Amino acid sequence: MLDKPSKWRSALFGGIAIGLISGIPVINLVNCCCCAGILGGGVFTYYLYREEHTEGMVPLESSDGLILGIMAGLIGAFVQAVIHGFLILLFAGAQEQLMRSIMGKILDRLESSGSFPSDALDQMRDQIENSMKESNTMWGVMLSLFTSLIINPIFAMLGGLLGYAIFKSKKPQQTLPTPTTPQ
């Protein structure tokens, strides 16, 4: 029976996806709902790995989903930090202006739709303003990297396990025997 494919390729692509979702302004708002972007990245990583897996290889196990998720989460944290630092270096002031303008439009739209109370919108404006001030420094990038290195692997691991549950083949797989001591 052939060995399973290497996990690095899928983890790298999954990590890049997580980093892009978490690092690009506005898109990273997806993570406001229990890290949905990172969870989704974990599921995507497992999906990529399953696509590389062919018949005749050692069957996939839930531990593959767990390891893939952790690897993708860690890679994603570094990709996110690189994107974050890159945006600061390139666009420093312009990026802040652009973000302010985009967020202003989104908040105005939410206000006109009436789905958010006005005090909640004011608070969101303050939070966005504060987070922009804090994050647009190299210290902000390092702090963000530190928290991402903790949070990303946890949620991406859960995503990897969910990916295993979602994409698991329905036909019974031949499982590896669990080694036990002779009684």
Next chain:
Amino acid sequence: MILSRRIYTIFLSSVGLWCLAIVAAPVLRVYGGSAGRTVAEGLYLGFSKICHQIDGRSLHLCGAKFGVCIRCTSIYFSFLAGLILYPFVHPLESKNVPGRGWLLLAVVPMVVDAFFNDAGIHQSGELTRVVTGSIAGFVFALYILPLFIEALTQLSSHRNPQGDTRYAGQTQ
């Protein structure tokens, strides 16, 4: 001690600590003194990476908001409830997870509630956030716990191929 039970205990404790941190943030902010307030701000900062923390959309304790919003709080606490109840309805060694359709059914109401609210189509309230978040969190636990135990048991047996029975999910 059975390995699966040990993994379950560690996982349950970790999730319990996570939920405790959500509740501890407002208590420490109000009653924690200067050191407690510093810890509370650290907790709020950490949780700000995973939740919008809007005051009007959060539960409050001692006059301060929880670490995460009401929807996230419902997800995490119902996930914890799912973990606590799981061994009463399923053996921990069971590798069976519900079909993927149930996962979809559990997540769709929450996504619809959030999306329709932000699109201005429907006004989501505290009740809809709690109910939809709780359903999703509870069902997540039914998928993640057996797979997490299975995955760690597999990793342990791969690391001990010569066969220490503790690592094969059997009694010591």
